[in-house]
Amino acid sequence: MSTKFEQAIALIDEKNSKDQNQEIIDGVSYPKELVYSRRMTDCLLNFKSDASEALQIAARAQHICRWEIPRKDYPMDKPGYMSWRNELKKMHVGLAGDILKQVGYDEEFIARVQFLISKKSFKKDADSQTLEDVVCLVFLQYYFEDFASKHSDEKLIDIVKKTWNKMSETGHKKALELSYSDKSLNLIKQALA
Incomplete structure (x- = not known):
């Protein structure tokens, strides 16, 4: 059963x-x-x-x-x-x-x-925030590289900034532990600077 x-x-x-x-x-x-x-x-x-x-x-x-x-x-x-x-x-x-x-x-x-x-209250509801963190982490881990190959650096920096703003501090720490290509990591660093 x-x-x-x-x-x-x-x-x-x-x-x-x-x-x-x-x-x-x-x-x-x-x-x-x-x-x-x-x-x-x-x-x-x-x-x-x-x-x-x-x-x-x-x-x-x-x-x-x-x-x-x-x-x-x-x-x-x-x-x-x-x-x-x-x-x-x-x-x-x-x-x-x-x-x-x-x-x-x-x-x-x-x-x-x-x-x-x-996802109406992700900044106010702990589970909603966790779900938003996971959405962002899955994007960064599995889809960012392919997405990056199709868009300008300017657009990518803007996307990373928006993604980062949706995440919690715990989500940020996890995102920085993921492995990225040198180019993507450089774009992420520019976005966070």
Whole structure:
């Protein structure tokens, strides 16, 4: 008999395994959002080994079915980006809620997970801040190098500054322990100077 928690994680993974976008790891192709969600879990447990069930589920469902609302369907400006992000959050919150209801979690627990996914109060709520730290750490560890290859140094320095402002002191310490290319580390140092 699997627990509600195990069932919820399995259903989130099942949804994310349908992503047609692929990521190649050690020569093997995997659904991109499945990889992302597992990285979120690994990073969370490394960052906060005693993370609550709600926080673990919120981390796993952070990008659930993200490919279903493509960025290209919105204007390529800041208001377009914000609209896209808001629609994604609504979808992630809804899908996570449906899964949690299906496996038998109560309304209070479901509301907590949805609150965490919506990231409304990350500077005021400890679990929300932890989730934001983990989002930033996963970006820096796994996606920054590729992102850096497509953008100007000026834009990257701005992105690092914005990322850093979202993180806690503990998150900052962890971020500085990650390994980066010389170029990325230099950009990060410039952003923090």
